[in-house]
Amino acid sequence: MAILVDSNTKVIVQGMTGRAGTFYADQGMRYGSQYVGGVRPGRGGTTHLGLPMFHDVKSAKAETGANASLVIVPAPNAAAAMIEAIEAEIGVVVCVTERVPQHDMARVKAALAGSNTHLIGPNSQGILTPGQCKIGVMPTKDAKPGGVGIASRSASLTSEILANCSAAGLGQSTTVGVGGDALHGTGFVECLKLFRDDAETEAVVLIGEIGGREEERAAEYLSGTDYGKPVIALVVGRHSPEGRRMGHAGTLSAVGGLSAAEKNAKLRDAGVHIATHPQDVAATVLEAKGGI
Amino acid sequence: MLLAEYKSKELLAQYGLKVPPGRRATSADAAEAACEKLNAKKYVVKAQIAAGGRGLAGGIKFAATPSSVHDEAARMLGSKLVTEQTGSAGETVNTVYVEAAQDLAAQHFLALTLDPETGGIMLLASSQGGVEFEQRARMDSEIVKTTVLGPGETSDNAKIAAFLASAGIDDASAADQVRGAIQAFTENDMTLLEINPFAKLSDGSWMAIDAKIALDPSAAFRHPEFAELDAEQGLTSVEMEAQKNNINFVKLDGALGVIVNGAGLGLATNDLIIDAGGRPANFMDIRTTATSFDIAKGVELLLRDTRVKAILLNVHGGGMTVCDTVAEGVAFAYNRSDRKEVPCIARLAGVNAEWGNQILKDRKVPVETFGDMQSAVTRAVELTGGA
Numbered sequence: 001m002a003i004l005v006d007s008n009t010k011v012i013v014q015g016m017t018g019r020a021g022t023f024y025a026d027q028g029m030r031y032g033s034q035y036v037g038g039v040r041p042g043r044g045g046t047t048h049l050g051l052p053m054f055h056d057v058k059s060a061k062a063e064t065g066a067n068a069s070l071v072i073v074p075a076p077n078a079a080a081a082m083i084e085a086i087e088a089e090i091g092v093v094v095c096v097t098e099r100v101p102q103h104d105m106a107r108v109k110a111a112l113a114g115s116n117t118h119l120i121g122p123n124s125q126g127i128l129t130p131g132q133c134k135i136g137v138m139p140t141k142d143a144k145p146g147g148v149g150i151a152s153r154s155a156s157l158t159s160e161i162l163a164n165c166s167a168a169g170l171g172q173s174t175t176v177g178v179g180g181d182a183l184h185g186t187g188f189v190e191c192l193k194l195f196r197d198d199a200e201t202e203a204v205v206l207i208g209e210i211g212g213r214e215e216e217r218a219a220e221y222l223s224g225t226d227y228g229k230p231v232i233a234l235v236v237g238r239h240s241p242e243g244r245r246m247g248h249a250g251t252l253s254a255v256g257g258l259s260a261a262e263k264n265a266k267l268r269d270a271g272v273h274i275a276t277h278p279q280d281v282a283a284t285v286l287e288a289k290g291g292i
Numbered sequence: 293m294l295l296a297e298y299k300s301k302e303l304l305a306q307y308g309l310k311v312p313p314g315r316r317a318t319s320a321d322a323a324e325a326a327c328e329k330l331n332a333k334k335y336v337v338k339a340q341i342a343a344g345g346r347g348l349a350g351g352i353k354f355a356a357t358p359s360s361v362h363d364e365a366a367r368m369l370g371s372k373l374v375t376e377q378t379g380s381a382g383e384t385v386n387t388v389y390v391e392a393a394q395d396l397a398a399q400h401f402l403a404l405t406l407d408p409e410t411g412g413i414m415l416l417a418s419s420q421g422g423v424e425f426e427q428r429a430r431m432d433s434e435i436v437k438t439t440v441l442g443p444g445e446t447s448d449n450a451k452i453a454a455f456l457a458s459a460g461i462d463d464a465s466a467a468d469q470v471r472g473a474i475q476a477f478t479e480n481d482m483t484l485l486e487i488n489p490f491a492k493l494s495d496g497s498w499m500a501i502d503a504k505i506a507l508d509p510s511a512a513f514r515h516p517e518f519a520e521l522d523a524e525q526g527l528t529s530v531e532m533e534a535q536k537n538n539i540n541f542v543k544l545d546g547a548l549g550v551i552v553n554g555a556g557l558g559l560a561t562n563d564l565i566i567d568a569g570g571r572p573a574n575f576m577d578i579r580t581t582a583t584s585f586d587i588a589k590g591v592e593l594l595l596r597d598t599r600v601k602a603i604l605l606n607v608h609g610g611g612m613t614v615c616d617t618v619a620e621g622v623a624f625a626y627n628r629s630d631r632k633e634v635p636c637i638a639r640l641a642g643v644n645a646e647w648g649n650q651i652l653k654d655r656k657v658p659v660e661t662f663g664d665m666q667s668a669v670t671r672a673v674e675l676t677g678g679a
Contacts, residue, residue, distance in 0.1 A: 070497060076513050098580070101511035103481050109411025110443050137580070139610045139643050154556020155580070159610045159642055182483075209559055212408060236559040239566040240575075246660050260563075275602075276567075278560050279665055290321050 001200035002129035002174045004092050009133045013065040015073035024137050031134040036064040049267050057088040071095040079104035083111045094135045095121035105183035119185025123176035125155035146171015147202035151191035157207050161281045168282035173201040174191045188218040203230045204286050209238030219266035226247050230288035233267045234275045235260045237277045293507045294342045300503040309471040310499045314391035321391050323365035327358035332392030337364040340387040345375030347423040354587050386582040399489035400461050404477045412440040419460025421489040444548050446474050454582045469498045481511035504663040537589040538582040546571025548676040549594035553578040553613045560659050561606045570673035580612040587621025595629040604672040615640045615648030623655035639668035
């Protein structure tokens, strides 16, 4: 068991013939995931990395039975690629592209409304079910199958915390990079719901940061439900100067997005176990699992 | 990317929004001369910097006569304005904007942004507005009303007017201005459009007295006009140079140079340093697509800064940037620098960590390597002190 992707997931790659597309499709296959084809307009009928290429997502899906797609195309084309996958009713769409314009994502969000697609990203490291399926650009060296579900806004911290968890004997069910952008697909709440229904997941780690409302919404959701599994959170950026954008989506003074301290307080009130630093997360998971 | 106030107003005027007549000036004499063209009873002198909080920091001053406009401009130009958004270094005022002061009957607040949940346009409005509005809104979020316009509703006059009325802005002509604002927001890839005060004048018309516009730098590929804005972002020359090299760089005040891959790990490192009593000289996030050349550039920028007494290298080599690539870049910068003695505290983890450490040692970087973040941070803070 896992969430969203497992050994039965059949993956196509939109933008597979590019440099990055070739590299990460190859890595995904070497990891043992089922990659079944690629999409690149004008390349239909050819093969790449030994896989059949298609002109569009719809025909790729019809021919291969794909139920997941890795979108790895340049930012100006990313929204169109995501919308194409959503319209072709691909179940899991993972977009790793950075710097997708926000107004483009507004169109993607409109296409996503009412669809059955789970969109991961954009600006995400992707999704990994250790030992079964890798769709994305994350390292897999330290990943081990197990019971910790991870949903994260930061690729670098996911790698860090995943390695610490594995070293502490805590394998992972699935790790989801929700992405670093203000407008993105699947968020913490959706991940929490999926992890709750996954028998294998014993505890959930949320890796958050300043800006946006993911942590607030997770706290609201957890306050209103008997979640039944321990949830551990790390929210970084407690000491970031206010009003300055550091890396990911910063806060808008009028629109909100709370400080890291305020996010931590809300999560703690919702029964979440708070870790102060990345290196504390694995210990906090062990403690929380012991306590439930 | 923030637009200077005068540019924001020029842009909004193209979409039918009314803005006060004004002139830019880079000298006190020019500011005084501008008054002649404005033909006003009273003037406002406004410092043009790329950060908010100007009013409270003395960057907006009223002046009754052209000679007092001269005095206010002389005081502002060349000075450093420190607001709650600039950091303690402040921002130098190179330009002032002289406007005809308006006779305001009522001050409100209007803002547009994209709703992260649905992607629709989020309208924010308040019956209140003006200086210190943000502080008031922070204390009492109830004074700001919000609504989200779906894809088909962006020119739905009735919906917009009803929303404005609910926020205490009950006037059909205000809705026309808001529709213009929505069009400007969409066509220019704005991520934020804030009009405060959104004012009703004594003649009953509506005017954008001040405007703050943030453009989406990710959309620059379809807006060639964004290119010329880079120079106006209030960035230091160091920050601009970093940007050209795939590195997010924010200048801070301390003595500990910091090199990290990934924004999240960067924020976490910043937290660790400050919790340990240290003071970072910068925030740096090596973008995933950076090459060892880009990284060398980032390290070079730190070594060039004589306030930097030590460098902390905290890297988790991942699927995209591996440790040996980072180490190559660091070694390259050290070898070319004339400050080869600056200690480098390295915590490399993940893909090719050992290889990275070996590169640093082999290339004679004055490196101390650590296996975990906490000990590396403790050592780095020890070397650079608290203040």
